[in-house]
Amino acid sequence: MSQYHIKNLQEYLQVYKKSIDEPETFWAEIAEEQFIWHKKWNKVLSWDFTKPEVKWFEGAQLNITENCLDRHLITRANKTAIIFEPNHPNEKAQHITYAALYEQVCKMANVLKAKGVQKGDRVCIYLPMIPELTVAILACARIGAVHSVVFAGFSATALATRINDCNCKMMITSDGSFRGAKTLNLKQIVDDALVNCKDLETVLVVKRTGEEVQMEIERDFWLEELLNEASPICPAEIMAAEDPLFILYTSGSTGKPKGMLHTTAGYMVYTAYTFKNVFQYEENDVYWCTADVGWITGHSYIIYGPLCNGATSVMFEGVPSFPDYSRFWQIVEKHNVNQFYTAPTAIRALAKEGKNYVEVFKLKSLKVIGTVGEPINEEAWKWYNEYVGKHKCPVVDTWFQTETGGIMITPIPYVTPTKPTFATLPFIGVQLALMDDEGKEFKGNQVAGRLTIKFPWPSMARSIWGDHERYKNTYFSTFKNQYFTGDGALRDATGFYRITGRVDDIIIVSGHNLGTAPIEDAINEHEYIAESAVVGFPHEVKGNALYGFITLKETPPNFNLEALEKQINTLIATHIGPIAKLDKIQFTEGLPKTRSGKIMRRILRKIAENKIDELGDISTLLNPDCVDSIIENRLV
Numbered sequence: 001m002s003q004y005h006i007k008n009l010q011e012y013l014q015v016y017k018k019s020i021d022e023p024e025t026f027w028a029e030i031a032e033e034q035f036i037w038h039k040k041w042n043k044v045l046s047w048d049f050t051k052p053e054v055k056w057f058e059g060a061q062l063n064i065t066e067n068c069l070d071r072h073l074i075t076r077a078n079k080t081a082i083i084f085e086p087n088h089p090n091e092k093a094q095h096i097t098y099a100a101l102y103e104q105v106c107k108m109a110n111v112l113k114a115k116g117v118q119k120g121d122r123v124c125i126y127l128p129m130i131p132e133l134t135v136a137i138l139a140c141a142r143i144g145a146v147h148s149v150v151f152a153g154f155s156a157t158a159l160a161t162r163i164n165d166c167n168c169k170m171m172i173t174s175d176g177s178f179r180g181a182k183t184l185n186l187k188q189i190v191d192d193a194l195v196n197c198k199d200l201e202t203v204l205v206v207k208r209t210g211e212e213v214q215m216e217i218e219r220d221f222w223l224e225e226l227l228n229e230a231s232p233i234c235p236a237e238i239m240a241a242e243d244p245l246f247i248l249y250t251s252g253s254t255g256k257p258k259g260m261l262h263t264t265a266g267y268m269v270y271t272a273y274t275f276k277n278v279f280q281y282e283e284n285d286v287y288w289c290t291a292d293v294g295w296i297t298g299h300s301y302i303i304y305g306p307l308c309n310g311a312t313s314v315m316f317e318g319v320p321s322f323p324d325y326s327r328f329w330q331i332v333e334k335h336n337v338n339q340f341y342t343a344p345t346a347i348r349a350l351a352k353e354g355k356n357y358v359e360v361f362k363l364k365s366l367k368v369i370g371t372v373g374e375p376i377n378e379e380a381w382k383w384y385n386e387y388v389g390k391h392k393c394p395v396v397d398t399w400f401q402t403e404t405g406g407i408m409i410t411p412i413p414y415v416t417p418t419k420p421t422f423a424t425l426p427f428i429g430v431q432l433a434l435m436d437d438e439g440k441e442f443k444g445n446q447v448a449g450r451l452t453i454k455f456p457w458p459s460m461a462r463s464i465w466g467d468h469e470r471y472k473n474t475y476f477s478t479f480k481n482q483y484f485t486g487d488g489a490l491r492d493a494t495g496f497y498r499i500t501g502r503v504d505d506i507i508i509v510s511g512h513n514l515g516t517a518p519i520e521d522a523i524n525e526h527e528y529i530a531e532s533a534v535v536g537f538p539h540e541v542k543g544n545a546l547y548g549f550i551t552l553k554e555t556p557p558n559f560n561l562e563a564l565e566k567q568i569n570t571l572i573a574t575h576i577g578p579i580a581k582l583d584k585i586q587f588t589e590g591l592p593k594t595r596s597g598k599i600m601r602r603i604l605r606k607i608a609e610n611k612i613d614e615l616g617d618i619s620t621l622l623n624p625d626c627v628d629s630i631i632e633n634r635l636v
């Protein structure tokens with residue numbers, strides 16, 4: 001039996017047990033069998049959650065791109081690595097072979113080097129979903145530069161914060177991006193951001209939309225021209241197992257985003273292993289994950305995981321609604337997609353448009369359909385199973401986080417039975433616990449609590465860039481010797497897990513992880529606004545939407561409610577991005593506070609959810625009086 005490919009429940013149970021009883025032996029065997037190394041490790045794992053410090057495969061030397069590219073040149077040179085499906089269906093899809101991808105990566109790596117990027121330097125990537133995005137990421141990894149991909153929907157301010165936080169030396173962007181019927185001028189956003197980023201030296205620009213852009217002399221260069229002159233040979237930089245591979249920002253409960261730092265060897269081993277099993281990927285399958293590479297799902301399950309397995313991975317530039325709501329299914333049939341992986345919010349949005357768009361497609365090629373990013377409600381799960389999976393494809397509800405690097409809780413299709421709304425069982429090597437508020441573990445089944453992880457896994461983030469203390473406080477201080485996920489979960493009678501949602505000040509809107517603090521900070525920039533509190537409330541398509549409770553310093557002159565609401569959402573769009581706009585805004589005289597002055601979001605959350613009989617005890621508030629009028633004027 002190969003431990004690398006789990007094929008039935010008994011194997012899962014056996015391998016899981018081994019991964020817990022002898023984690024070092026287990027992971028060493030996987031690492032040894034499946035990857036190429038310049039030098040093997042001296043020690044498989046050392047860890048201390050109190051510091052916290054975690055090291056996997058210490059002493060080993062490798063380059064992840066040799067595992068994603070070079071080694072496939074022998075057997076898979078002409079196999080397609082990436083199928084690029086452009087935004088517009090009339091534009092021809094591109095099939096990029098492993099040999100071609102290898103050459104493009106080497107060329108781009110040489111361009112980065114020629115522009116002065118060295119091992120350890122940070123490179124910001126702000127690109128649409130085009131092949132150059134994959135090439136840029138791998139080019140960084142090739143030369144040991146640390147990539148920091150920023151989702152191309154973030155605003156100039158959000159981009160600047162991320163560039164400065166990790167001192168990026170270079171930016172790789174494009175003139176613009178196609179999104180359905182719209183085009184976005186990305187270069188303009190970059191120019192606006194760079195006004196506040198003095199340390200960034202070079203901007204490489206991919207030509208995609210052809211629109212006119214400003215090019216600053218000696219700073220901005222068209223990538224194509226540089227690539228034309230670059231050598232197609234670039235030896236891989238030899239990296240230590242724990243050398244940084246990338247930084248990826250995620251929202252925190254306080255204003256500043258957290259630059260989660262991922263390192264090389266453990267991340268590679270775990271993402272490749274999970275990819276193989278969670279999607280039961282077989283050699284000639286075509287796999288498609290609809291996420292944006294700007295999120296962890298894209299890093300791990302569009303790029304590194306699939307390429308490490310020599311897979312064919314679809315990269316789609318567009319949106320599910322363009323030219324109409326059948327686009328996803330057109331693409332599945334066009335490329336004979338076998339594994340399809342998307343987000344609950346996309347499923348709900350498509351379900352809302354009716355079954356007509358999907359029913360006419362047989363979708364015969366599909367074997368596995370997956371979801372990720374937020375809890376999937378039963379209705380959406382069933383719709384997905386019926387209309388997309390046609391009752392013959394297991395639905396894999398995969399739970400993970402930017403911080404965990406790879407999938408942590410998931411059914412293994414054709415191995416684990418599925419159950420609507422349940423992510424089911426921990427993946428191999430993952431040791432979960434459910435905790436009560438006092439820090440005691442709930443043992444046994446039919447319990448609910450806070451979800452923690454008791455033992456290190458190879459792809460966990462090692463730190464927050466530039467702020468290890470915050471890493472410790474956020475993840476390792478709530479429960480002693482455990483990683484705290486920030487999520488609540490329950491375990492049913494059979495031991496299956498269901499993720500119930502965040503238990504902190506993070507709200508998942510359309511699968512995007514948003515902290516309340518940065519949104520409130522943006523709102524409070526308004527000169528007439530005193531204070532604000534943002535909470536989530538259930539939304540049919542987005543999962544959660546945002547409700548803002550706002551107090552004014554004074555009534556603005558020529559007061560106009562609509563105009564003020566618009567100004568608030570514009571502030572949010574410029575500071576964070578349009579995704580964080582408020583669906584509901586309620587102006588109020590005061591916000592409920594504890595005696596120590598902390599806003600009681602719990603109460604506001606209940607009001608936003610219209611569950612006013614569940615407010616609990618409000619008598620200990622500093623200002624219980626304000627609650628009545630908030631309730632009376634609530635927006636439902």
Ligand code: WT7
Binds near residue numbers: 374375399401402
């Ligand atoms: C948060 C992490 C994982 C990649 C995309 C999001 C929520 C994620 C599920 C799921 C219920 C889920 C959690 C988690 N989440 N997957 N299958 N069921 N909730 O990454 O932006 O770091 O967000 O997304 O609340 O903590 P992220």
